[in-house]
Amino acid sequence: MAEYKLMKGNEVLAEAAIRCGCDGYFGYPITPQSEVMETLMARQPWTETGMVVLQAESEVAAINMVYGAAGSGKKVMTSSSSPGISLMSEGISYIAGAELPCLIVNVQRGGPGLGTIQPSQADYFQTVKGGGHGDYRLIVLAPSSVQEMNDFVGLGFELAFKYRNPAMILTDGALGQMMEKVKLSDYQPRWTKEEIEEKWGSWATTGKTATRKKNIVTSLEMDPGRMEQNNIRFQKKFSEIEENEVRYEAIQCDDAEYILVAFGTSSRVCQKSVELARAKGLKVGLLRPITLYPFPKKAIKELARKVKGFLSVEMSAGQMVEDIKLAVYEAGSTVRVNHFGRMGGIIPTPEEVVEALEEKFSWELSYGVKRSY
Amino acid sequence: MELKDLIKPENLVYSKSALLEDVPMHYCPGCSHGVVHKVLAELIEEMGLQEKTVGVAPVGCSVFAYNYIDIDWQEAAHGRAPAVATGIVRVNPDKFVFTYQGDGDLASIGTAEIMHACNRGENILVIFINNGIYGMTGGQMAPTTLEGMVTSTTPFGRNVDLNGYPLKITELIAQLPGTSYVTRQSVETPGAVRKCKKAIKKAIDNVLAKKGTSFVEVVSTCNSGWKMTPVDANHWMQENMFPFYPLGDMKDSVKGDNNAKN
Numbered sequence: 351m352a353e354y355k356l357m358k359g360n361e362v363l364a365e366a367a368i369r370c371g372c373d374g375y376f377g378y379p380i381t382p383q384s385e386v387m388e389t390l391m392a393r394q395p396w397t398e399t400g401m402v403v404l405q406a407e408s409e410v411a412a413i414n415m416v417y418g419a420a421g422s423g424k425k426v427m428t429s430s431s432s433p434g435i436s437l438m439s440e441g442i443s444y445i446a447g448a449e450l451p452c453l454i455v456n457v458q459r460g461g462p463g464l465g466t467i468q469p470s471q472a473d474y475f476q477t478v479k480g481g482g483h484g485d486y487r488l489i490v491l492a493p494s495s496v497q498e499m500n501d502f503v504g505l506g507f508e509l510a511f512k513y514r515n516p517a518m519i520l521t522d523g524a525l526g527q528m529m530e531k532v533k534l535s536d537y538q539p540r541w542t543k544e545e546i547e548e549k550w551g552s553w554a555t556t557g558k559t560a561t562r563k564k565n566i567v568t569s570l571e572m573d574p575g576r577m578e579q580n581n582i583r584f585q586k587k588f589s590e591i592e593e594n595e596v597r598y599e600a601i602q603c604d605d606a607e608y609i610l611v612a613f614g615t616s617s618r619v620c621q622k623s624v625e626l627a628r629a630k631g632l633k634v635g636l637l638r639p640i641t642l643y644p645f646p647k648k649a650i651k652e653l654a655r656k657v658k659g660f661l662s663v664e665m666s667a668g669q670m671v672e673d674i675k676l677a678v679y680e681a682g683s684t685v686r687v688n689h690f691g692r693m694g695g696i697i698p699t700p701e702e703v704v705e706a707l708e709e710k711f712s713w714e715l716s717y718g719v720k721r722s723y
Numbered sequence: 724m725e726l727k728d729l730i731k732p733e734n735l736v737y738s739k740s741a742l743l744e745d746v747p748m749h750y751c752p753g754c755s756h757g758v759v760h761k762v763l764a765e766l767i768e769e770m771g772l773q774e775k776t777v778g779v780a781p782v783g784c785s786v787f788a789y790n791y792i793d794i795d796w797q798e799a800a801h802g803r804a805p806a807v808a809t810g811i812v813r814v815n816p817d818k819f820v821f822t823y824q825g826d827g828d829l830a831s832i833g834t835a836e837i838m839h840a841c842n843r844g845e846n847i848l849v850i851f852i853n854n855g856i857y858g859m860t861g862g863q864m865a866p867t868t869l870e871g872m873v874t875s876t877t878p879f880g881r882n883v884d885l886n887g888y889p890l891k892i893t894e895l896i897a898q899l900p901g902t903s904y905v906t907r908q909s910v911e912t913p914g915a916v917r918k919c920k921k922a923i924k925k926a927i928d929n930v931l932a933k934k935g936t937s938f939v940e941v942v943s944t945c946n947s948g949w950k951m952t953p954v955d956a957n958h959w960m961q962e963n964m965f966p967f968y969p970l971g972d973m974k975d976s977v978k979g980d981n982n983a984k985n
Contacts, residue, residue: 374814402813406806407839414803414836418810421797422777426814444800555795555811557774557818566789568798
């Protein structure tokens with residue numbers, strides 16, 4: 351029997367971790383995501399599934415604890431919010447460089463600096479383009495409901511282990527604090543020692559036995575020739591991810607002349623904006639990237655050949671808009687791509703989005719044809 | 724009697740640990756790292772811990788420790804070895820996990836991680852190599868550099884008004900209730916090596932008995948960084964390092980023991 355509950359997004363992250371057989375959570379308190387660790391500590395999963403929960407002395411320590419535990423083949427995660435993710439970025443680069451699977455959650459708040467505790471999407475660049483040093487990528491999932499907060503914990507781990515690469519759930523303070531009905535996942539047992547040895551024994555530090563060579567978890571390679579080979583291997587992996595793991599949702603895009611592109615909280619706003627625009631007779635659709643990396647480039651390219659404009663709606667000064675422009679450019683299209691956003695912790699209203707669409711595409715709307723740059 | 728008549732298993736009195744890899748070490752001749760590696764490899768072998776052990780290598784000269792001992796290893800970011808070890812041991816409480824760190828790694832950039840791992844009483848062994856200098860990056864000042872000591876970033880000697888004081892971090896660690904056994908050793912003579920081995924064995928026993936964090940500092944030489952011959956470096960260490968970093972046990976207890984003698 352499926353179990354339904356009314357829960358906060360942050361609480362659901364904790365519940366989903368326990369249920370998907372997570373071995374450990376290492377974190378440090380930061381608003382607006384402290385409920386993740388609070389929920390775990392109150393649930394005491396160590397008495398139920400054996401999952402370890404530890405409050406670290408800093409985000410720096412937390413991500414390095416994740417590194418150690420992930421290096422031994424365990425399913426481990428951490429969560430934080432924007433300033434904390436900046437602190438973790440060193441460790442995330444090492445985790446990517448050592449090819450360790452883990453799940454990181456960023457419940458974004460407004461920046462830069464200490465910023466605000468209100469929701470934001472201004473960490474898109476940090477998450478999708480790097481954050482830490484070196485050529486690496488995160489597999490980035492952007493939930494837009496409490497249900498997806500639940501579902502993407504399991505999916506994040508699945509993808510992380512499939513590609514031996516860190517995965518991130520990029521969400522924000524609104525989804526973290528919002529309560530919605532959620533269908534909880536069924537319990538999955540934690541992997542046994544034997545299962546870990548069988549699945550990940552070729553690289554995990556499970557203890558060197560007489561039958562195998564020692565395993566070394568490291569991102570270091572002093573020989574530039576071999577280091578380049580490592581990078582070539584990483585890039586091949588990222589190409590595979592781009593090929594196989596793109597996820598998005600297209601809402602009323604089939605007959606649309608204008609496409610709103612938005613993820614997470616702003617995509618919820620845009621669902622209403624589509625309704626409002628359609629009521630006014632504007633043919634507007636919504637493309638919601640679910641994976642921010644890999645970005646749904648192909649879907650954008652296909653739409654670029656038939657629509658009159660894209661409006662990227664983000665709670666930032668405009669970051670994802672650059673990826674939309676790249677896809678449109680690659681499609682050989684000259685259709686205009688605009689951005690509308692609110693910053694510093696403000697969520698746009700559906701009406702504002704429609705107004706922005708009408709204003710930014712006033713030329714196209716007046717003449718009924720697309721306009722090139 | 725011919726030489727070949729002597730080379731027989733029954734006449735063997737000493738051999739290299741099977742866990743020490745047959746690869747050339749990158750350490751400078753005269754460096755203390757090789758000796759401490761040897762002692763560790765011997766103990767892991769003698770105590771039958773190879774399958775249980777995960778080592779955590781630092782950033783610094785011993786960054787390649789994983790090339791020399793035949794056990795599973797993880798290479799940590801600079802200073803983060805105690806956090807990495809915490810992650811490993813928390814989800815694998817049956818494993819024997821140790822960190823191997825230098826003074827820059829442990830006492831400068833990684834101060835928060837070592838303090839908190841020791842304060843939580845993580846069941847790990849910490850080997851702390853203190854030679855008062857950054858070896859890998861070419862001989863810069865370390866937190867443990869002695870007052871007046873010349874390094875590439877203190878070319879006129881460490882000036883405490885400018886650079887602060889040499890940090891006796893092991894004394895601080897011994898104050899933490901999470902630690903069980905805290906000791907300072909050296910490896911410059913055969914006698915010292917034997918004492919150091921005994922101390923590390925005790926530290927490992929404590930970790931296996933889940934008594935809390937065991938911490939073994941080894942006051943070491945860096946003859947390349949100190950710009951001395953190996954022999955001179957040993958003498959300099961005895962004359963200058965030992966008076967400031969006195970050898971011996973600082974704590975021998977179990978974690979949480981408030982009456983522990985420090």
